[in-house]
Amino acid sequence: xxxxxxxxxxxxxxxxxxxxxxxxxxxxxxxxxxxxxxxxxxxxxxxxxxxxxxxxxxxxxxxxxxxxxxxxxxxxxxxxxxxxxxxxxxxxxxxxxxxxxxxxxxxxxxxxxxxxxxxxxxxxxxxxxxxxxxxxxxxxxxxxxxxxxxxxxxxxxxxxxxxxxxxxxxxxxxxxxxxxxxxxxxxxxxxxxxxxxxxxxxxxxxxxxxxxxxxxxxxxxxxxxxxxxxxxxxxxxxxxxxxxxxxxxxxxxxxxxxxxxxxxxxxxxxxxxxxxxxxxxxxxxxxxxxxxxxxxxxxxxxxxxxxxxxxxxxxxxxxxxxxxxxxxxxxxxxxxxxxxxxxxxxxxxxxxxxxxxxxxxxxxxxxxxxxxxxxxxxxxxxxxxxxxxxxxxxxxxxxxxxxxxxxxxxxxxxxxxxxxxxxxxxxxxxxxxxxxxxxxxxxxxxxxxxxxxxxxxxxxxxxxxxxxxxxxxxxxxxxxxxxxxxxxxxxxxxxxxxxxxxxxxxxxxxxxxxxxxxxxxxxxxxxxxxxxxxxxxxxxxxxxxxxxxxxxxxxxxxxxxxxxxxxxxxxxxxxxxxxxxxxxxxxxxxxxxxxxxxxxxxxxxxxxxxxxxxxxxxxxxxxxxxxxxxxxxxxxxxxxxxxxxxxxxxxxxxxxxxxxxxxxxxxxxxxxxxxxx
Numbered sequence: 312x313x314x315x316x317x318x319x320x321x322x323x324x325x326x327x328x329x330x331x332x333x334x335x336x337x338x339x340x341x342x343x344x345x346x347x348x349x350x351x352x353x354x355x356x357x358x359x360x361x362x363x364x365x366x367x368x369x370x371x372x373x374x375x376x377x378x379x380x381x382x383x384x385x386x387x388x389x390x391x392x393x394x395x396x397x398x399x400x401x402x403x404x405x406x407x408x409x410x411x412x413x414x415x416x417x418x419x420x421x422x423x424x425x426x427x428x429x430x431x432x433x434x435x436x437x438x439x440x441x442x443x444x445x446x447x448x449x450x451x452x453x454x455x456x457x458x459x460x461x462x463x464x465x466x467x468x469x470x471x472x473x474x475x476x477x478x479x480x481x482x483x484x485x486x487x488x489x490x491x492x493x494x495x496x497x498x499x500x501x502x503x504x505x506x507x508x509x510x511x512x513x514x515x516x517x518x519x520x521x522x523x524x525x526x527x528x529x530x531x532x533x534x535x536x537x538x539x540x541x542x543x544x545x546x547x548x549x550x551x552x553x554x555x556x557x558x559x560x561x562x563x564x565x566x567x568x569x570x571x572x573x574x575x576x577x578x579x580x581x582x583x584x585x586x587x588x589x590x591x592x593x594x595x596x597x598x599x600x601x602x603x604x605x606x607x608x609x610x611x612x613x614x615x616x617x618x619x620x621x622x623x624x625x626x627x628x629x630x631x632x633x634x635x636x637x638x639x640x641x642x643x644x645x646x647x648x649x650x651x652x653x654x655x656x657x658x659x660x661x662x663x664x665x666x667x668x669x670x671x672x673x674x675x676x677x678x679x680x681x682x683x684x685x686x687x688x689x690x691x692x693x694x695x696x697x698x699x700x701x702x703x704x705x706x707x708x709x710x711x712x713x714x715x716x717x718x719x720x721x722x723x724x725x726x727x728x729x730x731x732x733x734x735x736x737x738x739x740x741x742x743x744x745x746x747x748x749x750x751x752x753x754x755x756x757x758x759x760x761x762x763x764x765x766x767x768x769x770x771x772x773x774x775x776x777x778x779x780x781x782x783x784x785x786x787x788x789x790x791x792x793x794x795x796x797x798x799x800x801x802x803x804x805x806x807x808x809x810x811x812x813x814x815x816x817x818x819x820x821x822x823x824x825x826x827x828x829x830x831x832x833x834x835x836x837x838x839x840x841x842x843x844x845x846x847x848x849x850x851x852x853x854x855x856x857x858x859x860x861x862x863x864x865x866x867x868x869x870x871x872x873x874x875x876x877x878x879x880x881x882x883x884x885x886x887x888x889x890x891x892x893x894x895x896x897x898x899x900x901x902x903x904x905x906x907x908x909x910x911x912x913x914x915x916x917x918x919x920x921x922x923x924x925x926x927x928x929x930x931x932x933x934x935x936x937x938x939x940x941x942x943x944x945x946x947x948x949x950x951x952x953x954x955x956x957x958x959x960x961x962x963x964x965x966x967x968x969x970x971x972x973x974x975x976x977x978x979x980x981x982x983x984x985x986x987x988x
Contacts, residue, residue, distance in 0.1 A: 338916070340358045354927075355955075371938050378797075414649075424514075425626070436610065438606075454621075457609075459568060472764065506635075507635070541592075640937065678723070685810075702850070781824055783824065798928055810894060811923060815929075827854055827879055
């Protein structure tokens with residue numbers, strides 16, 4: 312289903328971006344050749360990095376991948392096990408098995424080649440000039456988001472109801488810099504992208520000459536769109552997207568989009584009296600291009616939008632072309648095995664049905680109870696921090712506490728499961744046809760919400776997902792069952808490990824409610840100010856200090872981290888560390904444990920040391936230079952090394968735990984440290 316930029320900005324993920332029981336911290340992995348005060352990330356992770364070199368199929372490989380691989384194997388047993396039971400047609404199990412088996416049937420997919428998309432491509436090609444507006448609507452309704460994006464989402468100022476949002480068209484390369492910057496690396500990606508378009512259009516049956524024309528026109532159009540698109544830093548400014556206007560005003564500003572007719576035709580709903588235009592300049596550019604481009608240019612753009620979306624579900628020739636482009640962009644050398652790619656598709660379409668089976672087998676109720684207690688410990692710790700903040704006034708502290716106490720917590724799995732009964736899957740159809748039909752089912756289900764209150768019980772991730780998130784529009788933190796495993800959470804591990812793992816994750820998500828974006832929303836999830844002007848200014852000054860710290864780090868020769876773009880995640884990382892450590896100390900005090908005693912040592916380390924080491928252990932990874940470049944451009948998270956070293960250099964208890972001195976590279980003077988939450 313097509314989604315607007317708004318939820319990408321607001322749906323804040325806190326983390327990401329073989330064995331049945333995965334161990335947490337391993338003391339044998341500590342590297343004495345990298346002292347804690349010199350490079351803490353390598354002190355904890357260097358041996359792990361040496362023991363886990365990048366294999367050809369990965370652009371980066373870390374602890375997340377190990378856990379993901381283990382969970383993928385579990386899900387594979389569930390999915391293939393369903394198929395082995397020969398489920399009855401029409402059942403949920405039948406649909407899961409049919410989609411999976413269709414995706415795995417490479418012989419049939421290769422025999423079909425581009426035939427599943429031929430009729431739709433012909434429709435685009437054969438559209439008469441008088442029907443070009445209808446073609447624009449048709450592509451939007453069924454396949455892609457050319458020139459603009461549009462969809463109902465929670466109202467920024469009344470999050471219990473849906474509002475209509477119009478935004479700019481998504482860019483195939485993700486970020487404007489790939490189109491606009493003239494340096495060698497970006498040109499290399501652009502050239503590979505042009506080659507991808509040419510190859511895929513020839514795979515779709517076009518001549519080499521026509522494929523070159525299509526690629527030329529697509530790059531021209533997407534470059535013009537990119538030129539009007541906000542920088543990635545500005546795209547995080549939620550106040551900038553808060554542009555509510557009447558339908559009549561929008562129609563007058565963007566006459567070629569025909570917004571009222573567009574909404575009615577593509578979504579099947581009556582146009583609202585008001586709507587949000589999230590990025591006015593880019594929407595205007597889309598409107599201008601609809602008027603100024605030739606029919607041939609628009610058709611070429613539509614053709615590529617369609618083929619690009621369908622290509623992962625066609626023959627191996629299409630998949631191989633996509634992979635060749637990915638090699639250039641990310642440095643990965645080998646495709647993921649087919650079963651992983653297909654399983655990911657099935658999970659994307661019927662993830663909660665699989666998730667229900669997953670939690671029944673792999674998520675004990677005891678883990679949920681443990682997490683509920685842990686979350687409340689972290690909530691109390693953040694409350695302590697808020698009360699004692701030196702930079703915030705008492706009145707604003709009261710409002711912050713109201714928001715903190717209003718945060719909803721979801722753990723493990725939804726209270727009610729998504730019903731896939733009406734989704735139709737026909738194994739006689741092509742893989743692409745079933746994927747497309749399932750996508751349209753999701754889109755229709757979503758559009759049925761229009762005019763109804765927002766269902767706050769819904770989840771934005773499946774239970775088996777290795778991640779967590781904070782949603783400011785619901786003022787909620789969500790922890791799927793998938794992440795409640797080692798090294799994040801392990802009932803067989805020490806409190807120090809669990810607080811340094813899942814405890815930091817919980818603190819991270821809680822802090823997202825008070826980062827530079829989350830802090831704009833009130834306890835009900837509405838974008839309403841609850842700050843005094845003085846406190847807002849103090850907060851802004853502190854966050855700028857954090858921006859400067861991260862931006863000073865050179866991640867590759869000549870390439871610095873983007874502290875402004877990663878600000879929200881960096882605030883959450885730092886807050887998560889501080890809050891989790893406070894909660895850990897409180898938990899040990901309640902148990903009567905003296906963490907400085909000889910009896911409290913864990914494998915020869917103090918509990919404080921273990922806390923910080925397990926945190927660093929979470930971010931162990933190897934990563935290719937190309938992938939560092941991609942993530943610096945497109946990821947709101949800092950790379951793993953910075954998530955550890957830069958964050959910890961602000962934390963006084965960390966210095967104390969490892970005896971870090973002023974002469975050590977990891978040390979930062981008290982005057983230079985930035986403490987926000």
